[in-house]
Amino acid sequence: MIALNLNAILKELPSGVKLVAVSKFHPSEAILEAYDEGQRCFGESRPQEFAVKAVQLPRDIEWHFIGHLQTNKLKLVLPYASLVESIDTVHLLDAVNAWGEKNSRTIKVLLEVHIGAEETKQGFSPSEVKEILGRAGDYPCVRFCGLMGMASHTDDEASIRADFSRIKTLFDECRDAFPGLVEFGQLSIGMSDDWRYALDYGCTEVRIGTAIFGLRNNI
Secondary structure: OHHHHHHHHHHHOOOOOEEEEEOOOOOHHHHHHHHHOOOOEEEEOOHHHHHHHHHHOOOOOEEEEOOOOOHHHHHHHOOOOOEEEEEOOHHHHHHHHHHHHHHOOOEEEEEEEOOOOOOOOOOEOHHHHHHHHHOHHHOOOEEEEEEEEOOOOOOOHHHHHHHHHHHHHHHHHHHHHOOOOOOOOEEEOOOOOOHHHHHHHOOOEEEEOHHHHOOOOOO
């Protein structure tokens, strides 16, 4: 079933839009089934689980860390992640840069944007995003590659589209305002329930888990 789900989604995705197969809470066997179909980019959100999978699974997997990251868990994530999509506080950004300096690494990141009305969502406001990018030189071991965002958790298509539109507008404004950030080109929006809408707003990647792997065992 995983192979069928994966290939059905890939047929719908335009060229140039990357699929991040969100494998959190799913066993390595499920990841390998998608891997055998040619999928190479996977998303994880729990540091301990991620660190185990990164060591056990094929080394050519491109791992994206997409969950909330505590600074005391950086050593479990940063050695393996190709991209950290969930930078949501200045404190975390400072810690990632410090880890990079200590370990002679440059960390590619996305800034997580909080656009929707839900207070529980994490991330930066649009003004905070611009303030951070305006002093990108303060973070020599960080590469700002773009933005990540989530639409409000709702079935209302108009609300979802409005959220994606606001994130896309911010993304475009940042690209125009900071042309020196040459790697700033990734817009990560769209999940299992709303990724088709995200295609209309210039996403460069979608993060899809349930629609590929089925319901998770949150253990």
